[in-house]
Amino acid sequence: MSEYVAPLRDIQFVLKELAGLDQVAQLPGYEDATVDLVDAVLDEAAKFAEGVLSPLNIPGDREGAKWSANGSANGDGPGVTMPAGFKEAYALFAESGWTALQSDPEWGGQGLPKLVGAAVTEMWKSANHAFSLCPLLTGGAAEALSLCGSDTLKKTFLEKMTSGVWTGTMNLTEPQAGSDLSAIRSRAEPQADGSFRIFGQKIFITYGDHDMAENIVHLVLARTPTAPEGVKGISMFVVPKFLVNADGSLGARNDAWCVSIEHKLGIHASPTAVMAFGDHGGAVGYLVGEENRGLEYMFIMMNAARFGVGLEGVAACERAYQRARDYARDRIQCVETGVRGGPRVPIIRHPDVRRMLMSMRAHAEATRALAYVVGAAHDVATRHPDTATRRRNQAFVDLMIPVVKGWSTEVGIQVASTGIQVHGGMGFIEETGAAQYLRDARISAIYEGTTGIQANDLIGRKMAREGGATLNALIEEMRALDADLGQASGEHFAAIHRRFAAGVEALAEAGRWIVDTYGVDVRAASAGATPFLMLLGIVAGGWQMARAALIAQAKIDAGDTDPFYQDKIVTARFFADHILSQADGLADCITFGAPGVMALDEDRF
Amino acid sequence: MKILVPVKRVVDYNVKVRVKSDGSGIDLANVKMSMNPFDEVAIEEAVRLKEAGIATEVVAVSAGLANSQETLRTALALGADRAILIETDVELQPLAVAKLLKAVCEKESPQLVIPGKQAIDDDSNQTGQMLAALLGWPQATFASKLVVNADKTAAAVTREIDGGLETIEIALPAVMTTDLRLNEPRYATLPNIMKAKKKPLETTTPAALGVDVAPRLKTLKVAEPARRSGGVKVADVAELVEKLKNEAKVI
Secondary structure, three states: OOOOOOOHHHHHHHHHHHOOHHHHOOOOOOOOOOHHHHHHHHHHHHHHHHHHHHHHHHHHHHHOOEEEOOOOOOOOOOEEEOOOOHHHHHHHHHHOOHHHOOOOHHHOOOOOOHHHHHHHHHHHHHHOHHHHHHHHHHHHHHHHHHHHOOHHHHHHHHHHHHOOOEEEEEEOOEOOEOOOHHHOOOEEEEOOOOOEEEEEEEEEEEOOOOOOOOEEEEEEEEEOOOOOOHHHHOEEEEEEOEEEOOOOOEEEEOOEEEEEEOOOOOOOOOOEEEEEEOOOOOEEEEEEOOOOOHHHHHHHHHHHHHHHHHHHHHHHHHHHHHHHHHHHHHOEEEEOOOOOOOOEEEHHHOHHHHHHHHHHHHHHHHHHHHHHHHHHHHHHHHHOOOHHHHHHHHHHHHHHHHHHHHHHHHHHHHHHHHHHHHHHHHHHOHHHOHHHHHHHHHHHHOOOOOHHHHHHHHHOOOOHHHOOHHHHHHHHHHHHHHHHHHHOOOHHHHHHHHHHHHHHHHHHHHHHHHHHHHHHOHHHHHHOHHHHHHHHHHHHHHHHHHHHHHHHHHHHHOOOOOHHHHHHHHHHHHHHHHHHHHHHHHHHHHHHHHHHHHOOOHHHO | OEEEEEOOEEEOOOOOOOEOOOOOOEOOOOOOEEEOHHHHHHHHHHHHHHHOOOOOEEEEEEEEOOOHHHHHHHHHHHOOOEEEEEEOOOOOOHHHHHHHHHHHHHHHOOOEEOOEOOOOOOOOOOHHHHHHHHHOOOEEEEEEEEEEOOOOOEEEEEEEEOOEEEEEEEEOOEEEEEOHHHOOOOOOOHHHHHHHOOOOEEEEOOOOOOOOOOOOOOOOOOOOOOOOOOOOOOOOHHHHHHHHHHOOOOO
């Protein structure tokens, strides 16, 4: 058995020494986020993740969320029943205040920085991916409402959503409108009282129905009768499961029903709902903000959600690593390589198993470092008093969100798969628990925009549109670090320096090619979009691992004997030799690979 | 009614401890530290008494290095009202801790002191008993149930003893040490963690309390337990019985 143990040492290192918690704590409104307070928050979150959420992970997967035709709370219609223990765990989660960690204090939130939220979210996701989606979506929906909703809507919904008494959802997808939201057909008909009646079907609605909260606040994209075609004619509506009376109490059941849930590869405990709005006369909805600006509002929550899903990649790496490591320590098989006739040894002694474990560990640390650094930049971009600093950090965040989302989740899948490989045949058996991580991690590279969508966003909106300015600034920052690496001594740093320098130049060359090509042959540029996203992830991850190694060396030089720092340098070196070394190949694949992607005629497939 | 709860910062129960190579003690460098689990039970019991309207104030006390503050903040986050740190870098032994707590009790006059029955690092199981003796107060150790009477002059305490359970009545003020079955400690809530930062934490020293904490015992050597030697397979029940009879001589 492998119990999840929150990797607090590395989390604290990244928060304090890499991502700059002390600087974030100096931003207006974040003064409470001092090191000792954050330590206390992390300790308690770790206890909750380990003690409450993690034990429900395997049972939740086996039992799954259940839909039935009379599954609603009072049996008057269809609804979803959560696996045993989830309702109680969610109640304890909400009572403990975890839903309110990053929320606006005006509505009862604690207003802690995204950097701290990132660390805590990673723990929820490592402990129980399926559970973690409910608070993730509620937080995103509340954020969109607080930024775009009227005062009445905010007063009606935000306090209850912040405390977790009510949960929230995003209703975007329709059968014909997946990645292409311009094809949305749900209708919103204006009523005399200013409200709307919503009609239409939505699919893939995460936590669209469940029995953990007394009300569910759906944010629904739909078209008003006068709306223009395409993405410019989409509006956002609040459609609560139960209408809310003027005094805040719950009123009539709204005409918004979960008519079935999906059978999925993973995250079985997370109900993925088909929602029917208006089958019985129309679901009452309230317009959020202005008509036809729904997609813009949805993207506010989408960016937060994409960052949150990126953390799923980090979480998958960490959890899969821990289980594989525990197994490799216990499993005795074969004598040690190069020893004749010796005793059989734990498989962790075998170089190929060791390589797999190092790769898992290095990816966990690199994806974590990059995600938290982007989280800290988000805090600076939101709260720093200086406009130029805010703008610079926002540009960095905008560039890196698709990378944190796309790269981390692709890596999470790969690492979860390696975790199975470490287990050998036992990994393919569900009882060992390694397979669930792969099944659960698989969705992260799909929902909230597939890796391909992230990659197109990266090379189009985030690079070509501004001539690659933010990317070039980032590359300059990386080159500055390269100079520091050149000065560090020892064979580990020599290896890191060599690989990092080559990686940065590969990134620069491929980035230039993407920006230059985008205007003249957008199809060729797009053919290289995903490899470019992976390249930027690898080099940015290597950049953070190199920074971490330099910080670790400075600690060692100052007499710190914590073996963590030695380990960090070795892990950074592994990342450089085994992962950063792929940068050249990826750059070639981007700059030379387009003809091979598009040359075959469609009918040759 | 005021309750005093001593809490100790110890190696986290999940950590596999290592003996220092020179055998002088346990290697504490870079090891995760937490509140002694028996003390968590003690804080929980005190907080429940306050929530039930029986106690009016819960004071957490710790003695040791400055970083014992973290443990006190945890106690505050779990519901203690204020905290006292007796700061010293001298290695504290049970008698010294009992004397320090006696000095604090004389200042604070609690009706009930609830130490954990033992700390999971040295497993001494002495401090509570010594404190009761020094104060001349009744003691109820290894408690699994506590009922304070209506006028708060006495309490019925159920104790976990070898043969089962024993219920005794003690006059207050008294010392009651906790066993694990007394309650199940809660998780600290996020708002309470935030509020804990602002609750009062007073720092004092053994000298200020007039207590000599010099160690009375000397640690000669700390060693890992002997490794378990491998077992043997027996062919059948007869051989097992034969070996138990003649080799192990247990039947």
